[in-house]
Amino acid sequence: MSQQQYLQQLRTLKLSGMTQSLELQWSQPQTYDDLGFDERVGIMINHELTSRANKRLQRLLKAARFKEDSRVENIDYAHPRGLKKSQVANLLTGEWIGKKQNLMITGPTGCGKTYLACAIGHHACHHDYSVRYYRASRLFESLTISHGDGRYLKLINQMAKADLLIIDDWGLETLTQSQRNDLLEIMEDRHGSKSTIVTSQLPMTKWHTYIGDATLADAILDRLLHNAHKLQLKGESMRKAMSSLTEDEHMV
Known part of the structure; x- marks a missing residue:
């Protein structure tokens, strides 16, 4: 031969x-x-x-469809936003994903919540975890459309199977009753079996009000928060600081 x-x-x-x-x-x-x-x-x-x-x-x-091509090695710890290397190092072990726990990242706009979530998700992919990234508004839009075209169960099952689901920019728009029901379905599927990252400008004390329906809010937040790690970022917008630097450079 x-x-x-x-x-x-x-x-x-x-x-x-x-x-x-x-x-x-x-x-x-x-x-x-x-x-x-x-x-x-x-x-x-x-x-x-x-x-x-x-x-x-x-x-x-x-398959993850990250919004940003983030890397954990490029995370900025110098910017004063309350992010500690030890916190991120603990998350990068992946132990919390193995234990089916969640991660909540809150802070003002521009403080790097999306970058951090995508970097952790990217790192998870390198350790053989399946990840799905969604902006909250597009997630609910996709769910609404899927109710009408017959893809709802397929979409819900895809999210249920992902080892790590990232819901970015949570809390920007008021939820409808249908969206609350969909969210509960997602959290019910993932509770105790998969991990979820949520990023939000809203402090967690306002999430109950954001969801709207008290009974559904209790059920959703109980499944989301009871075993969650929490990163509360602070400080000025990193995007604004970088923009100012660029303007100064152009003036030189």
């Missing part, structure tokens, strides 16, 4: 990592000829495992 036939069979078996590794070994014989059979097979297997891990990561990142 020719080399091309071997490669084609590996592709048929969807072993792309091993295919690339074997092609490399054949194209650079001087590098691999001194290695034993077991070592060369081991290299091919490691290439395959690495290839599959990279492809899965790309699928997870694509």
Whole structure:
């Protein structure tokens, strides 16, 4: 059997990592000829495992649909907003996701809530957790539309299966009765089985009023808050500070 036939069979078996590794070994014989059979097979297997891990990561990142391409290594701790490295380091262990706990991030506009949530979500993807990101307004809009086109159960099930659900900009618009019911459905599905991040400009003391219906608010917040970690950010807008810096630079 020719080399091309071997490669084609590996592709048929969807072993792309091993295919690339074997092609490399054949194209650079001087590098691999001194290695034993077991070592060369081991290299091919490691290439395959690495290839599959990279492809899965790309699928997870694509499915998450993060608003920002955030990285935990780029989180700004110098800006005075009350964010401590120790708090973030504790969250990055992923233990809270393993325990199906939640994370609430509150603070004024521009203090980096979205960036922080997306960075934590991005980090979770790298540790093989499935993540879904939604702005609250678009989440409720999608749910409303799904009631009419028959996709509601599919959408709800997708959110229920995600290891980490991020709901960003919570509390900007008053909820309708239908949205309250949808929110309770989501929290009921995830309570004790998956983790949720919520970011909001509203202090948590006002969330009950924001939801509106006292009975539903009690049920939703009980499921959301009772096992939640809380980050309360403060200070001036980081976007405003960066904008001022840019203006100064332009004046130089």
